[in-house]
Amino acid sequence: MAAELICFSPQCRARFAIRDVLYNCPRCGGLLEASYPDWTYDPAALKRLWRERRMSNLPLDASGVWRYREIIPFLAASDRVVSLREGNTPLLDAPRAASYAGLDRLTFKHQGFNPTGSFKDNGMTCGTAQALRLGMKRVACVSTGNTSASMAAYASAAGLDPIIFIPHGNISYGKLAQALDYGARTLQVEANFDQILALVRALADRLGIYLLNSINPFRIEGQKTIIVEMMDQRDWRTPDWIVLPGGNLGNTSAFGKALREMRALGLIDRTPRLAVVQAEGSAPFYDLAHAPEGASLRAVENPETLATAIRIGDPVSWPKALYEVRSSNGVVEKVSEQEIADAKAQVGLCGIGSEPASAATLAGIRKLRAAGVMRADEDVVAVLTGNLLKDPDYIYRYHTGQLTTPSGAKILPTFANQPTVVPNDPDRIAELLG
Numbered sequence: 001m002a003a004e005l006i007c008f009s010p011q012c013r014a015r016f017a018i019r020d021v022l023y024n025c026p027r028c029g030g031l032l033e034a035s036y037p038d039w040t041y042d043p044a045a046l047k048r049l050w051r052e053r054r055m056s057n058l059p060l061d062a063s064g065v066w067r068y069r070e071i072i073p074f075l076a077a078s079d080r081v082v083s084l085r086e087g088n089t090p091l092l093d094a095p096r097a098a099s100y101a102g103l104d105r106l107t108f109k110h111q112g113f114n115p116t117g118s119f120k121d122n123g124m125t126c127g128t129a130q131a132l133r134l135g136m137k138r139v140a141c142v143s144t145g146n147t148s149a150s151m152a153a154y155a156s157a158a159g160l161d162p163i164i165f166i167p168h169g170n171i172s173y174g175k176l177a178q179a180l181d182y183g184a185r186t187l188q189v190e191a192n193f194d195q196i197l198a199l200v201r202a203l204a205d206r207l208g209i210y211l212l213n214s215i216n217p218f219r220i221e222g223q224k225t226i227i228v229e230m231m232d233q234r235d236w237r238t239p240d241w242i243v244l245p246g247g248n249l250g251n252t253s254a255f256g257k258a259l260r261e262m263r264a265l266g267l268i269d270r271t272p273r274l275a276v277v278q279a280e281g282s283a284p285f286y287d288l289a290h291a292p293e294g295a296s297l298r299a300v301e302n303p304e305t306l307a308t309a310i311r312i313g314d315p316v317s318w319p320k321a322l323y324e325v326r327s328s329n330g331v332v333e334k335v336s337e338q339e340i341a342d343a344k345a346q347v348g349l350c351g352i353g354s355e356p357a358s359a360a361t362l363a364g365i366r367k368l369r370a371a372g373v374m375r376a377d378e379d380v381v382a383v384l385t386g387n388l389l390k391d392p393d394y395i396y397r398y399h400t401g402q403l404t405t406p407s408g409a410k411i412l413p414t415f416a417n418q419p420t421v422v423p424n425d426p427d428r429i430a431e432l433l434g
């Protein structure tokens, strides 16, 4: 199978070898994507093959990413792939959340069931495989979030050294703890995010480091399989909408690419609409989508939201994401901190739970329903991107009425569930519980 890297910029479209160590187009600085110019498949045979692999115990087949390896054929050989059984995430029916949002039915595709608790694992197994194939010894990213947790796990599992660069004094403990446990070297640099990225790029060649930041085209390939697996689980019935939170917009890019490629390969004959949801305090992509045609993204200087996984002021993948949203006839919505917090409590009440960024999807659906953009009878899949346990502090504070927005405003505990202190007295407890 021929595979190459191609510049995403429509004015450039330069092509490069799949083994070139590139993060941006050397000609124009544009984003790169993996491309398979001569692939053709029999779609029915492919669907059958993927379904049969669910019966297989081979690690490659048991992976919810590599099971679909025909649609991510960037490797020449897959014998060095490291899998932690990523993917395989459930589709969960959520009637309670559906009625909260004003839909007849709603399904969650819960990526929080991944080995390190977020969808980053779908991409990281591919990014790590590419690092191994290139003969790299070290991998790095600039992140304190789910990316660093996932990269640390996959790199260590593969025998690579994971290195995490973070801005000094800017730490998120839950996710950083995972990275430390998975054995990542963590360097706190006295500089801001952009300066550190420039530094790491300069060091990468010198130290034989492969960068696994969110524009890495191979991570995008892995994240495509979230949508392929979802379609397989739905017996290839296309939903009307796929809803996801938007931060750096890598996932939006991946989902759009998956839909385009599945359509081109004849696996689906209709494209669901993408709905990307951002937090109000960190919504540069929302602004872009509502700006006149041809506008460029204007970064948000100090992005703020408690949904830290989508607290991104200058999302690198915006050109891809904008193209994908437009090609799917999609929309971009934004929601408040209060809306996210209440929606998160509703996801919890379904017995499902998620981290705050994921709940932006339900808040966004509710808003899109109220605005009449979505109809009650439409078939909607919302992607919950991360696990509830990523951010337990947020949950406790919400339910006890202590949660405040980054600017200090109180978030109302609309669906509060407070712990109650009781005496060691059976009569009093019986009375309390009715």
Ligand SMILES: *Cc1c(COP(=O)(O)O)cnc(C)c1O
Pocket (backbone or CB within 6 Å): 118, 119, 120, 146, 147, 214, 245, 246, 247, 248, 249, 250, 251, 252, 309, 310, 355, 357, 358, 385, 386, 387
């Ligand atoms: C990374 C992440 C996001 C944002 O995804 P992008 O691809 O950066 O838009 C949302 N939710 C969770 C839980 C994440 O880890």
Ligand SMILES: [Zn+2]
Pocket (backbone or CB within 6 Å): 007, 008, 009, 012, 013, 014, 025, 026, 027, 028, 029, 030
């Ligand atoms: Zn280019």
